[in-house]
Amino acid sequence: MFTFxxxxxxxxxxxxxxxxxxxxxxxxxxxxxxxxxxxxxxLRAAAGLLPAVTGSARFRLPQPLGQLSDxxxxxxxxxxxxxxxxxxxxxxxxxxxxRARWISFVPQRPESVAGFSVQTSVELGQVSRRPDHARVRxxxxxxxxxxxxxxxxxxxxxxxxxxxxxxxxxxQQSEQTHMLIVDEPTSALDPSWTRTLASExxxxxxxxxxxxxxxxxxxxxxxxADDVVALSQGKVAACGLARDILTPHILQPIFNVxxxxxxxxxxxxxxxxxxxxxxxxx
Amino acid sequence: xxxxxxxxxxxxxxxxxxxxxxxRILVGRDGMGQWTFAWPGLDSxxxxxxxxISGLLAGAALSLGGLFLQTLLRNPLASPxxxxxxxxxxxxxAAAYWIAAIGGPWLLMGGAILPATIGALLALxxxxxxxxxxxxxxxxxxxxxxxxxxxxxxxxxxxLIEWLLPLEMRPALAGWALGRVPEVPDLSVVIVTxxxxxxxxxxxxRAGPTLDAMGLSDDESVSxxxxxxxxxxxxxxxxSVLAAAATAxxxxxxxxxLIGPHMARALVGPRHRVVVLAAAMSGSALLIAADxxxxxxxxxxxxxxxxxxxxxxxxxxxLLLLRRGAAKAWMR
Numbered sequence: 073m074f075t076f077x078x079x080x081x082x083x084x085x086x087x088x089x090x091x092x093x094x095x096x097x098x099x100x101x102x103x104x105x106x107x108x109x110x111x112x113x114x115l116r117a118a119a120g121l122l123p124a125v126t127g128s129a130r131f132r133l134p135q136p137l138g139q140l141s142d143x144x145x146x147x148x149x150x151x152x153x154x155x156x157x158x159x160x161x162x163x164x165x166x167x168x169x170x171r172a173r174w175i176s177f178v179p180q181r182p183e184s185v186a187g188f189s190v191q192t193s194v195e196l197g198q199v200s201r202r203p204d205h206a207r208v209r210x211x212x213x214x215x216x217x218x219x220x221x222x223x224x225x226x227x228x229x230x231x232x233x234x235x236x237x238x239x240x241x242x243x244q245q246s247e248q249t250h251m252l253i254v255d256e257p258t259s260a261l262d263p264s265w266t267r268t269l270a271s272e273x274x275x276x277x278x279x280x281x282x283x284x285x286x287x288x289x290x291x292x293x294x295x296x297a298d299d300v301v302a303l304s305q306g307k308v309a310a311c312g313l314a315r316d317i318l319t320p321h322i323l324q325p326i327f328n329v330x331x332x333x334x335x336x337x338x339x340x341x342x343x344x345x346x347x348x349x350x351x352x353x354x
Numbered sequence: 355x356x357x358x359x360x361x362x363x364x365x366x367x368x369x370x371x372x373x374x375x376x377x378r379i380l381v382g383r384d385g386m387g388q389w390t391f392a393w394p395g396l397d398s399x400x401x402x403x404x405x406x407i408s409g410l411l412a413g414a415a416l417s418l419g420g421l422f423l424q425t426l427l428r429n430p431l432a433s434p435x436x437x438x439x440x441x442x443x444x445x446x447x448a449a450a451y452w453i454a455a456i457g458g459p460w461l462l463m464g465g466a467i468l469p470a471t472i473g474a475l476l477a478l479x480x481x482x483x484x485x486x487x488x489x490x491x492x493x494x495x496x497x498x499x500x501x502x503x504x505x506x507x508x509x510x511x512x513x514l515i516e517w518l519l520p521l522e523m524r525p526a527l528a529g530w531a532l533g534r535v536p537e538v539p540d541l542s543v544v545i546v547t548x549x550x551x552x553x554x555x556x557x558x559x560r561a562g563p564t565l566d567a568m569g570l571s572d573d574e575s576v577s578x579x580x581x582x583x584x585x586x587x588x589x590x591x592x593x594s595v596l597a598a599a600a601t602a603x604x605x606x607x608x609x610x611x612l613i614g615p616h617m618a619r620a621l622v623g624p625r626h627r628v629v630v631l632a633a634a635m636s637g638s639a640l641l642i643a644a645d646x647x648x649x650x651x652x653x654x655x656x657x658x659x660x661x662x663x664x665x666x667x668x669x670x671x672x673l674l675l676l677r678r679g680a681a682k683a684w685m686r
Contacts, residue, residue, distance in 0.1 A: 121573050172579025179577075185569030186430070187624035196570065199563045200579030237574070244578055 073097050074118060074251060074282055079127035081117040088113045088306045090127055095282045095299070097250065100273055102293045102314070103286040105303035106327055111286040112180060114303060115255050118284055119177040120163045129163040131174065133250065169200040176244040180255040180286075182237030184225035191221040193236050197244035204246075211242035214272055216265070231260040238269070251282045258289045270296045290331075294318055294342040302326050318343040360628070363621030367635050374643040378406050381649045389649055401537040408539045409642040411547040412604040417614025417637020418554045419596035421630065424615055425565050426589040429494040431675060433612035434474070434597035435668075436498055438505035440606035442477025443470035443598045444531060445508040448515040451527055455520055465542040470598035473508070478594055480504050509606070533605040533661020535645045540603075547599040554596050555634055561585070562627030607661050609668020610641050616675070 073096060080089035088110040095101045095118070103111045116122045117129060163171070176197070184193060194208050194217075212218045215235040220228065225236055234257060241252060254273070258266045266289070273296050277283045287293050293300070297314035302322070309326050310317050317323075320331040320343060329347045336342060379402045383389050394402055420433040434440050450469035481504045485497030516527050558565065564585060567575045575582055600607065614637035615629070622632040644663045651658040 116573065119573075119577050121576055168576050168581050169579040172577060175577070177573070177577035179571065179573045181571075183569075183571040183574060185566065185624070187619060188566070188569070192566075192625065196563070196567050197578055199567045240574075240578070 073132040074284075075128075075130045075132065076117075076124070077128045077130065079117070079124040079129050081113055081122050082125050083113040083116070083122055086110070086113060086306065088117070088303075089124075091308060093301055093308060093311055095251070095284055097282045098277055098280045099298035100277045100283040100285060100296045101299040101301060102297040103284065103301045103303060104288070104290075104293060104323075104326075105309070108305075109303040110306045111303055112255055113306075114301070115177075115253050115284060115286050118251070119175055119253050120166065120168075120171045121177070123164045131161045131163055131166075131250070133161060133174075172200050172244065173246060173248045175251040175253060176241035176249060177252075178234075178237050178241045178254045178257065180259075182233055184228075184233060184236070186226060188225055189222050190217055190225055190228070190236055193225050194239045194243050197240035197242075201244070201246055204243075207245075208243045211239040214242060215239040216268065229260075231262065231265065234260050235265065238272075242272075245276075245281075249281060251284065252276050253284045255286050256288065257285065258287055258292050266292055290318070290344050291342055294340075294344075315340065360622045363623075363632070367618075367621055367632055367639070371635050371639040371642075374639045374646060375406050375410075377646040378402060378409065378642050381646050383649060404539060405535050405537045405645060406642060407544065408537075408603055409535045409645050410638045411544065411551055412535065412600040412607070413610055413614070413638035413641030414551045414634035415547055415554070415596040415600035415603075415637075416607060416611035416641070417618070417633045418551065418558065418630065419593040419600065420611030420637075421615040421618070421633040422554070422558070422589045422593035422596070423611075425568050425626070426586060426593065427494070427497060428569060429497060430616070431494060431498045431612070431672065432501075433609065433615075434593065434600070435505065435606065435608045435611060436672070437481045437501035438477040438503075438508055439474040439481075439594060439597040440601050440608075441505040441508035441512065442473040442475075442480075443601035444473070444606045445512040445515070446470060446473025446476070447602065448512040448519075448527060448531070451523060452515050452519055455523055465540055465546070466602035467543060467546045467599060470602040471595055472598075474594040474598040474601070475590075477504050477508055478590060529659070530605040532659035533607045533664065534657075534659050535604050535641065543599070543602050547603050550595050550599045551634065554592050555630055557588075557592070558630035559627055561588075562625065562630065565589075565626040566624075604641075605661060607641070608665040609671065610637050610644075610664055612675075613640060613668055613671055616671075 073094060075094045076091040078090045078092060080087060091114070103114055105111050113122065117124060191208070191212070194212055195203070198204060198208070212221065215238050217232065217235050217239055220232065225233060228236065238254070238257065257269055261269060270292060273283050273285060277298070285296065294314070297318065300311065300314050300317035301308060302310040302317060304326050310322050320333065323331045323343060327345065329345050331343050332346045333341045334344050380391050380393065381389065382394055382398060382402065416434055423432040423434065423437060424430055446469040447466045450466065481497065481501040485500035512531060516524060516531065519527065564580055567578055567580050568585060572582055597611070615633045617636040618629045618632035622628045644667070645660050648658050648660050648663055
């Protein structure tokens, strides 16, 4: 569980907050909001990349970590003693190497290292933990970049580089990982990879991670979200369960475009922006 | 980079270094000024071995310094010379000579290393200060421009101080300022350079994966657990000490620190665990080879400084990198 408690976050001239939000473990929280609303700032703060100037950004861990070996950790979680010995940890007081064990982060515009192959780039995710080759292979399989393993990352398309960055975040994860943060992952992905990504994110939540995703893609948001945080002009405009927030009467004032509920075959209806008619009348 | 190709790279590099060392020992000039290719007599072997050791250390130090700067700044055009570190060292060493000329030679007791290091750090700090963009990021081309200007001003300062020196002290400093590989190096400088090279290489190899990860954006490297500020500080200090040691030993040498790392990457691949050692070897091989080739120039007008050769060969290489858009490719 991750908590922002009256937290204000400064990013250049932009100030986000004060924020009072929580991200549940084993759930996908989707962050939506207009451009410049503070989505990326929120995600970077949750990843510990921007400190909270006031208030606090806290992490509640199932058990005190760092003293226990991995074996013990797994044994404990199997005995479901997880909640019995919880501790609150201020995110700012943690060194990067420890934070990297708890949180993995995929930025909006991932960069690649010159001359590095896809596989080497994915392995970079394990720089501050014990290398685990099986996990690297698994991460590449899950993101569908196995066949590109020996390609230079610099030669790939943007969507493929996004998948490399996502694979790096998956490779970074271990038994100690509690959170996965992904900033606008779908902007460069085709529908097929968007679907794969959606199921990967659900899978991570099912494994117990708190998954935090920023997106403008409402079909994607509707498909994966348990919780939704809507940000507008640096403030929380709405937050709560997905079925309560992803509704036309909440989203229309935030985005200033009409939204409609769209029935579709598989599951609950989606709330999608419908601005096509507005263009026709102009 | 396949394993096989990297292995060929290592073989090539080892042979190149051995060949360069052999050439430097075999090539010389006889009393008539004709160049010779033979095992030197007992009288001159000591000098030639001295030159090989100097070249080995200075080349490795420059190349490692260049590699660390390129990693630090994510900029393939960075090197101690291009960013003004060499000239900064040169100016401070000249200043130290001048102070010693006024205050007495005991002021130069610590050798040229200390002033050289101060100069390199100062030059790097000024270059970084003016090479930054407003947002805090670093634009590769502005950084290089800033470094070139800092280097030019520092070199001019060095000339000015040289001109202030008493006449009898000028020739030693003037020869050094053109860049030469000493045949009878100052022992204290050799020891410090050797320590800097060994320490730099060992730390670079040990921190290999961390240095690899420095190639990512700041957000990414922090989020995979790199203490970016700490690594940056080590890289600034390390590259400055290495550049300063090389400059104290051989004077300001252009482009060895630029070509060395690129050659190493091309031969053995970009991972720091391997490229650190390969860069040190490339730099040594290049400098020793240049020092050997120097002997083929007509000697009637005196010996050709090796710095001239380095600049002649390295300048076009820099332009080639610029033309190929290497800076942009690295920023992707």
